[in-house]
Amino acid sequence: MKPILLTSIALILAGCTVGPDYHGPPTVTPTNQGFVRADAAAASADQPAHWWSALGDPELNHLIDETLAANPGVDVARARVRQARANLRLQTASGLPTTGATGAYLRTGNFSSLLSGGTSGQSASGGSSGGSTSGGSSQSSSSGGPLNLYVIGFDATWELDFFGGNRRAVEGASATVAASEAQVADAIVSLTAEVAESYVELCDARQRLSLTQQNIDIDARLVELMKLRRTGGAATDLDVVRITNQLDTTRATLPAIRAAISEQLNRLAALTAQAPGALDAQLANVGAVPSPPATTYIGDPAALLRHRPDIRIAERQLAQHTAAVGQNVAAQFPKVALLGSVDFAATHPQDLFNSGNFTYLAGPVLQWTPFDFGRLHEKVVQAKAARDEAEANYRQTVLNALADAETSLARYGQQRDAVADLGLARASAEESYRLTEIRLRGGTAATTDVLDADTRRKQAQLSYQEGLAQLTQDYVALQKSLGLGWADPSARE
8 A cells, every 4th residue: 555655745745846837938029010110012922942042043042052061060069969969858758767787706814814915824725634515615715715796776856856856957948959950941041041141142242343343434535535535636635634633532442342342252162161262263254233122021020030049048937947946846845766776785796696795775765955044045046047038039039030120021121122223214314325435426525425424334333233232231231130941850860
């Protein structure tokens, strides 16, 4: 009856888990409405698996694939996932019995027998001529000689998780695993955005370099024509100096553009885990800046809470700290462990498992520190404060994420309007150049007028190019702010 009663009490107490239960994160702001800054151009119904594929640039896709496969930052995050999973398995195993086995051979005797080298035993043997020599070990022991002892033991200890301390530890370890998996996602979101930003800057710099060199050629022709006109008396030195200054100013922009190209080549090489210069040949002839799609997926604030890895990390950290409170509360209560031990000891190996050489020990062990001068209580207070900090951090993370998304939406929408206006300006500059050429052929305009119109045309193209690059950068920033593109099946391997 007693074993049944003890087992029933243990099962009842095993269901008692002290400390606060985690019921999910707090509600920070209503998420049943759309984004305030969204418009019709940012409301596509379909979410692409990889947002960068919507830019339609195979070279960019290849660079991102290389980055996700080789970048050390992703490897670091994945290694932390493996560490967290191992810790979860360790915490789970802590709730199971601990077993052990020992084996020993011991030789013991008094100090005098060690000095005499066992001579007393020899004299005793020699003194009984023709006597029996059986029971040598016992005889040696009784005469002060050494004694051989063989011992084999098996033991087991099982701490009963009456108050749920170990269960809370498992909860916390599980939350840490999920947070580390979200950190992999966060690394992917950051790296894909960084690669796209760098690639767009590289394409933009190469386009600006080409257009600037064309402007330099036009300005050089204008200088030569102005010098000829000055020789013919149709222009002054001031006209020549003005055009020359324009040429020199345009040339002065080249070093910064070339430096930007080198910077982005080095940056992309580092992101793909390669040495500087490794991508120079591969990216020597990149095309124009990829344009964003006509519409793009943005979802709603509720989807943002699911997608943003930093929000997922903050939420799992809150769950982990909530579990830590319960773990520290459980530490205030008594700990009960079941201890069992079986030992066999004999002076001869063949006698080890005789019934007379068998001993055992079994029973519960109680551990409790009721008078610790408030140490355990302060640990609970500390854990609760850490939980409160995690909750505040979660709220702040959500608010920052919503502000980031709204700001990105606003910038993207405004820049799209700006690019539309720059497109109109480029078209009017093209038309102005065409009409000036017609006037030149009709004899009503000079060559310098055509070159001036061509300069304005190139400048309009350059402005449009820079505006388009900024629009694509804003598109990338929008995708990052929404936390998209982080699906990574290998993170669960």
